[in-house]
Amino acid sequence: MESMERSSRSPVHAETGYSRPTPYDHIISYVPTEQDNELLIMPKKIPNPVMNSSTHMNMQRELKINNKLGINVLGQKGELDRVFRDKKREEFGKSLPEEKKSDFQLMLEKRRKAQDDQERDVKSEQQTPEFLKIRNRLVKSDTAE
Template identity: 30%
Template sequence: MMSMTSSPPATPTGVQTDSDGLILPKKLINPCMENIDRKELHRELKFNARVGKSVLNQKSELQRAYDKQKERHAAAEQHSPDAEIVGGIPGLKGELGRVIMERAQKHEAAAKNQDQEDAEDRQYVNPEYLNVRAKLRTAQPTNH
C-alpha cells in the first residue's frame, strides 16, 4: 500500500508555487514588445523627439500644397522685373494698388473741400449776431 505524504507533488522546473502548493501566475511574454525591430524604432523615435526632429510627416496634403504655393509666390515676387512700388508702399501692385491710391486721393480732396467750406462759413458769420446771442445766453436764467 501506498503511504500518504503531505509533501507537494513534484512540479516541472521553472514553475513557482506558493506555500499551499498553488502555481503562481507569471507575466506572459508579449512578442510585439520583445521584437528587436520595434525596440530599435522606439529608441529612434525617442531620440528624434528629444532632438526636436519631426520624423513623421504630420502636415496634411492641403497644408503642404499651401506651403508650396506660398514659396512659389514669394519666389515669383522676388524675381519679377515688374515689381513696382505703388504710393510709396512696397508690395501694392496692379489693380489693388491703383484702387487704393484713387480712394486716398478722393479722401484727401473731400477733406480739403470740407476745410474750405468751414472757412467760407466763418467769413459770412455776422459778428453783431454773435454778440447779441452771447448777451441772450447770459440774460436768460438757468432752470435746473
C-alpha cells in the first residue's frame, strides 16, 4: 500500500519517466504543426543560367543520342584504342600504317631531330679528352695539306 500512496503523492511524468517534471519537458514534448510550416521560409533552388540555356540542353540531348547510338562525336579515337594500336604496332614492327602527319608536325619533327643532333655533338665534344681533340685537329690539318 505504501507504494501506491507514494505514486499518488508524486505522479510519474508520462514522457520522461521521472517523478518530477524537468525544465526541458516543454522542448521534448514540442510537435511542429501545419501553422509552423506555413511560417517557415522554404529554400529555393539557385538557377544556373548555363544549365537552363536552350543551347546547352540541345547539346546535352545530342550527346546522349550519339552516345546511345555509339557515334563518336569528336571523331577521335579513345585513349584505350590508341594504346591498343601502339601495342600492335610494337608487336608487328611498325608494319601497321601510320596516321597522316600534317606539315606542321613534320616540320616539328625535323627541328627536333636537328636539335637532338646538335646536343649529341656538344655532349660528345665535352666528353672527349683534350688531347684527342688536338690530335683530331692535327689529323684534319695534315689531310687538308
